[in-house]
Amino acid sequence: MILPIYVYGQPVLREVAKPVDLDMEGLDQLIADMYETMKNADGVGIAAPQVGKSLRIVIVDGTDLVDDYPELKDFKRVMINPEITEKSEETAEYSEGCLSVPDINCSVIRPKKITVRYFNEKREQVTETFDGFGCRMVEHELDHLEGHMFIDRVSQIRRKLIGGKLRKLETRNFRPRYKIK
DSSP states (O other): OOOOBOOTTOGGGGSOOBOOOTTOTTHHHHHHHHHHHHHHTTOSEEEGGGGTOOBOEEEEEOGGGTTTOGGGTTOEEEEEEEEEEEEOSOEEEEEEEETTEEEEEEEEEEESEEEEEEEOTTSOEEEEEEEHHHHHHHHHHHHHHTTOOGGGGSOHHHHHHTHHHHHHHHTTOSOOSSOBO
């Protein structure tokens, strides 16, 4: 089922998400609904707070980006209760966008490489190191679990420049391409 995507201004996007009980009733359905919602909105990642659930669940799927990033050929992950265990000091800068902040893109500096421990959709514990664009996708979504958004990581001057667009999102004065809340 396609769920509404919560956009900038919704309080759930600023909450620290709660850990997930791996035996939670409806967990598999929520994961399926999140994936369908992400794909319907042409996204490559989504976190549970973006569908109104303050839970530590992230989905990333870079397979549609394989023409630009061949290394993402099989890059599809469900991450339950993810935690970053290591970050590189070396950083990289990329332009980011977000389903919860539609029609705004900004350059963001993040660690170039991270290691994450999480449970996959089979409830198996995994520790994985990410780099390249896949790392960027994971970092962006993990921010949502901490109540952060990519716009929090841009310069003050850039923040002022996008202020009008952010106010339009808060007041719902825009035309969404997908179902929103």
